[in-house]
Amino acid sequence: MRIIQAEMHHAEEAAKLFNDYRQFYNQDNNLEGCIQFLIERIEKKESVIFLAYPSAHEQASGFIQLYPSYTSVGLGRIWIINDLYVAENARRKGLGESLMMQARKFAEENGAKRLVLETQIRNKGAQQLYESLFYKKGIENYHYELELGKETSA
Numbered sequence: 001m002r003i004i005q006a007e008m009h010h011a012e013e014a015a016k017l018f019n020d021y022r023q024f025y026n027q028d029n030n031l032e033g034c035i036q037f038l039i040e041r042i043e044k045k046e047s048v049i050f051l052a053y054p055s056a057h058e059q060a061s062g063f064i065q066l067y068p069s070y071t072s073v074g075l076g077r078i079w080i081i082n083d084l085y086v087a088e089n090a091r092r093k094g095l096g097e098s099l100m101m102q103a104r105k106f107a108e109e110n111g112a113k114r115l116v117l118e119t120q121i122r123n124k125g126a127q128q129l130y131e132s133l134f135y136k137k138g139i140e141n142y143h144y145e146l147e148l149g150k151e152t153s154a
Helices: 008-024 031-044 094-110 124-132
Strands: 004-005 048-053 063-071 075-087 114-118
Touching: 004 094, 004 124, 008 048, 008 063, 008 075, 031 048, 048 094, 063 094, 063 114, 075 094, 094 114, 094 124
Parallel strands: 075 114
Antiparallel strands: 004 048, 048 063, 063 075
């Protein structure tokens, strides 16, 4: 297995996985939109993407995407693991764990204070992976979100 940091010439390959990932979360198939989205993230250095290859001769079968942020209280950088996906035919082979370990190594090498992530309550497989890597489930904070661009009533 090998893991690389995606560069511009990897955008289309990464986008195929990203499109599958989005469909896993009930989004429409939109490969062109995914390609454009990832090109912009890479070009503007707004995210870091790692691709996992099961062997030297195979296509990428998994990816992880991190976004930079900061902790005001901790006075430092944090990285948000926003996306982690392994193709269905490559699951249970260590790719997800390897991608998570690469994200940790990257964050440590870049002086980050911590990595943060969230997952759906129904995603038990991901929860098992995160907990096996010593991620702690939050119990002291609530997660809120405001969907913009939709009707809201006060």
